[in-house]
Amino acid sequence: MSVLLLRLAGPLQAWGSAARFARRTTENAPTKSGVLGLLAAAEGRERDADLGDLAALRYGVRIDQPGTRVRDFQTAHHGDTGKAMPLSERFYLADAVFVAALEGPVALIGRLDVAVRAPVWLPFLGRRSCPPSKPIDLGVREDTDLVTALGEVPWQASDWYRKSHGTPRELPVLLDCAPGQSPDQSFRDVPLSFDPRHRRYALRAVVADRVRNPAADLTPDHDPTSALGAV
Numbered sequence: 001m002s003v004l005l006l007r008l009a010g011p012l013q014a015w016g017s018a019a020r021f022a023r024r025t026t027e028n029a030p031t032k033s034g035v036l037g038l039l040a041a042a043e044g045r046e047r048d049a050d051l052g053d054l055a056a057l058r059y060g061v062r063i064d065q066p067g068t069r070v071r072d073f074q075t076a077h078h079g080d081t082g083k084a085m086p087l088s089e090r091f092y093l094a095d096a097v098f099v100a101a102l103e104g105p106v107a108l109i110g111r112l113d114v115a116v117r118a119p120v121w122l123p124f125l126g127r128r129s130c131p132p133s134k135p136i137d138l139g140v141r142e143d144t145d146l147v148t149a150l151g152e153v154p155w156q157a158s159d160w161y162r163k164s165h166g167t168p169r170e171l172p173v174l175l176d177c178a179p180g181q182s183p184d185q186s187f188r189d190v191p192l193s194f195d196p197r198h199r200r201y202a203l204r205a206v207v208a209d210r211v212r213n214p215a216a217d218l219t220p221d222h223d224p225t226s227a228l229g230a231v
Contacts, residue, residue, distance in 0.1 A: 067096025
């Protein structure tokens with residue numbers, strides 16, 4: 001097995017798993033359907049293509065910088081008739097940074113890595129209006145598992161976030177449940193079909209956990225009272 005790692009960072013992100021009609025919400029972290037959609041687009045798959053191989057990948061996401069939820073109230077008019085369209089609310093995550101990981105067969109993971117580096121269709125962070133601010137690809141980890149890989153990739157938080165929040169020793173992760181695990185929550189975000197005529201999604205069991213922050217190992221311990229001993 002191999003693990004593909006992706007950096008998901010941008011001014012705005014939106015990862016809806018239950019968005020409907022005029023109210024488009026976002027989850028607090030990237031959904032599996034959103035990330036698999038990004039990969040399918042990078043490979044150039046058509047909307048009605050089979051997604052079985054992608055859906056079978058084990059998925060996890062590390063929250064490096066949680067961001068801030070913002071609301072956008074939108075109005076629009078029909079381009080031909082000028083008629084007012086329904087008002088809508090759209091929610092986003094601003095200044096968020098995540099590390100997404102997908103574990104699966106070596107050949108498939110390698111092919112996805114190549115696609116992300118040279119995508120057929122440009123990636124976006126949940127919605128087309130949300131482009132990434134940095135390269136997405138963080139490489140592939142060979143002969144390892146999802147949790148180990150998420151605990152080894154360098155912390156991706158912005159410099160300003162590090163200065164204002166310090167360096168936590170652990171980072172939260174959301175993981176696909178392993179066999180025998182009890183889920184903490186569930187999302188309907190396993191894509192069965194992206195066909196716009198009949199989009200279909202299955203439930204995904206998720207467990208919340210924490211992994212070590214590699215940056216914390218580089219932070220020297222500081223004792224503010226150490227200088228008192230020399231007086």
